[in-house]
Amino acid sequence: MPISRRSFLSTGLSALGLMGPYLKSVPASASAPKVIVIGAGISGLAAAEKLSIHGLRVTLLEGRERIGGRLWxxxxxxxxxxxxxxxxxxxxxxxxxxxxxxxxxxxxxxxxDNELTFDLLGFKARALNRFDELAAALLDVAYNNRANSSSVSVAEAIETVSRKHLGSQLTSKEIAFLTASLVELEYAAEAESLSLNGAFEGVGFDGxxxxxxxGYDRIASNLAAGLDIRLGTKVDTINYSVRGISVQAGGVAFDADFAICTLPLGVLKTGTPAFDPPLPAEKRRAIELLGMxxxxxxxxxxxxxxxxxxxxxxxxxxxxxxxxxxxxxxxxxxxxxxxxxxxxxxxxxxxxxxxxxxxxxxxxxxxxxxxxxxxxxxxxxxxSAWQSDAFARGSYSYLPVGADTAERISLAAPLKGTIFFAGEATSLDNPSTVHGAYQSGLKAAEDLLSRTK
Ligand SMILES: Cc1cc2nc3c(=O)[nH]c(=O)nc-3n(C[C@H](O)[C@H](O)[C@H](O)COP(=O)(O)OP(=O)(O)OC[C@H]3O[C@@H](n4cnc5c(N)ncnc54)[C@H](O)[C@@H]3O)c2cc1C
CATH class of the missing domain: 3.90.660.10 (Polyamine Oxidase; Chain A, domain 2)
Known part of the structure; x- marks a missing residue:
């Protein structure tokens, strides 16, 4: 998520150390399991580094001509x-x-808190003193509605809160500003679509x-150093079975024992790359229900x-x-x-x-x-134009009305013991964030490693 008010290639690829080939320090033996990681965003890089350190033979396939994905x-x-x-x-x-x-x-x-407010509507910037008050009131409503908070939108909740508790103190324009500023910019979603559950997802970090x-890309470029990354390699089809993986990208087949798929939720929603066999119903349902x-x-x-x-x-x-x-x-x-x-x-x-x-x-x-x-x-x-971006199709995931964190668990579930899933949308504790994506990559790598023992 972008901002947390309670609580961002022209430099040249070579100058950033982004030009391949990448070689990681621990030499893999010729008999070590082969892994294909689809996507060289932060989750894919995290997974690839961990697997390489454990001596597996890892190749990252990245559709763009750069690494980092949503770190750009x-x-x-x-x-x-x-x-x-x-x-x-x-x-x-x-x-x-x-x-x-x-x-x-x-x-x-x-x-x-180091902020200045321009009030073009004439009422004073008093709304800003109410951030904590509104947030506390929201928490209250969430607590009272926790049984069905996935079926209540944040807009409905705010409506209830403002009517019951804050009606006399906040004008409708102030509420609209607070909603846009505190909720929609943070969750990248309309308050009418975001579920109350979604507004209270995750655990986060202190400080x-x-x-x-x-530049945030320094994290990605440093992580990428030494890894085998194939840029400009857009994956078209992913074949998976208990025997292993075959990925087709631009007419070239990449075969491996395992794969980690870090395709963004927005890309998965388009139905390409195609999975063979098709993804099971639960995973398709998760892809459909989660919001981008x-x-x-x-x-x-x-x-x-x-x-x-x-x-x-x-x-x-x-x-x-x-x-x-x-x-x-x-x-x-x-x-x-x-x-x-x-x-x-x-x-x-x-x-x-x-x-x-x-x-x-x-x-x-x-x-x-x-x-x-x-x-x-x-x-x-x-x-930026993240919705039009063919390798993202949106900025980050959220829980719309009707969706639950169970969908994230389904999205993360490995299939056939050979293909593992990572990426911000699979994170229960820290969805929509860089650290959540990073942790999800490490987790997928750990799950994969346990299958090699
Ligand atoms: C505008 C914006 C602001 C944000 N602000 C913050 C913030 O301040 N703090 C924060 O913590 N998080 C923020 N986020 C969220 C954060 O950037 C993401 O959660 C995180 O970077 C996602 O990493 P990922 O590895 O899951 O996915 P990605 O980085 O998207 O990696 C997936 C990779 O797969 C590749 N790919 C896609 N399709 C194919 C294909 N067919 N074949 C091969 N490769 C493919 C993509 O090119 C991409 O490199 C923001 C995101 C956006 C867009």
Whole structure:
């Protein structure tokens, strides 16, 4: 998930150490089991590293011409801009913090309370003092409805909460802003679609959140060092049986004893790659019921820093509560005059239909509404389109009304003792996150290793 307010290739592949071939340190014997890992995102890299360390012969097949998947850092505007994940959520005990240390990557602690609110509707920024109150009230409703919280949407729950407890204290516009800002940006889903259950999923880690000022892709590129990764290798068919695996990619067959599939939920929903035999009913049901949310980012680079250089978060309360409601200021962490807006759900998808100049214009206008029409024009912009991305088909998973965590268990279940599943959507404890995806890769590798003993 992107932001946690209670609680992100032009540099050149070779410069990042991303060019193959990769060779991991423990030499595999010619008789060691062969494993194909489908996808070189964080979960696939985690699994591949662990298996390689145990001496298995591992090959990663990656459809894109880059590794990292939803960890994607762009450097075309000067500063490292994370178009996918930006934040380590809860740095204490978090395996990504450990990886950052291991790879000597600096962290910048993100203080969500360091914020400034622009209230374009005339009512004062008092809504922001109510974050805790609304969250506590939500917890209350969740507790009372815990038996059927998968059948209640967050929008319904908020409606009940505001009527029962907060009606006299919060206006409907304030509630709309809080819903967009606290719920939809975090879960990448409309409050009408997200189940109350989904809003309370996972366990998480303690401590502050942090960003990686040198780019989140450094975690992926360092993990990838030494691994056998075939870029530009889009998997078309996955044949699995008790005897082993055969994967077809662009007319080439890759045979192995085992496979770990880390295809994003959004890709699995499209039905390609095809599985042979077809996936069992339970897994198909899980793929259908789980939701794939959309969260998109747009980064605007300016010639000078025209806003407060010491403020990290800018909120925008406007008539269109779901549009450009939250901005992250990258100046404090990178020293560059770059601002980033996050947009989720329907509006996040709608932006994908626009050209980059049109997206930039909309975003700049939103900033003008906050900082005045005299602010300088942006020198450049860079934005994501995760729904249209054929190798993601969305940003990250969520639990819609009618779905339960049992679906994540079904999604993760291995088949025939030879094919294992990983990726953020399979994580029970930390879905929708980088650390959850990483842990899921390690778990799939452990399960696979236990089959080789
Ligand atoms: C905009 C955005 C913001 C986010 N913010 C945060 C955040 O701040 N903090 C946080 O913890 N998490 C965040 N996340 C979530 C986090 O990025 C993901 O949970 C995590 O990176 C997923 O890793 P994964 O290995 O499961 O999947 P992926 O990274 O998607 O890896 C799957 C790989 O499979 C490849 N692939 C797909 N189809 C094929 C095919 N047919 N053949 C071969 N390869 C294929 C893909 O190219 C990809 O490399 C964010 C995500 C997005 C999109």
């Amino acid at each position: 850092t762009d450097r075309s505007l000067g500063a490292p801009l994370d178009l996918g994940a930006s934040w380590i959520h809860g740095i204490r005990g978090n395996p990504i913090t450990k990886l950052a240390k291991r790879f000597s990557q600096p962290l910048y602690k993100w203080d969500y 502050a959140d942090a960003v990686l000022p040198e 949310g959309v969260l998109n980012k747009i980064f605007l680079a300016y010639p000078i820093e025209f806003c407060r250089t010491d403020i990290l978060n800018f909120n925008r309360i406007s008539k269109s509560s779901k549009e450009f409601a939250y901005w992250a200021n990258l100046y404090p962490s990178t020293g560059q005059p770059v601002l980033c807006a996050l947009n989720a759900g329907k509006f996040g998808k709608e932006l994908e239909g626009l050209s980059e100049p049109d997206r930039r214009e909309r975003a700049h206008k939103a900033l003008q509404s906050m900082f005045g029409i005299d602010i300088p024009a942006p020198t450049a912009s860079r934005s």
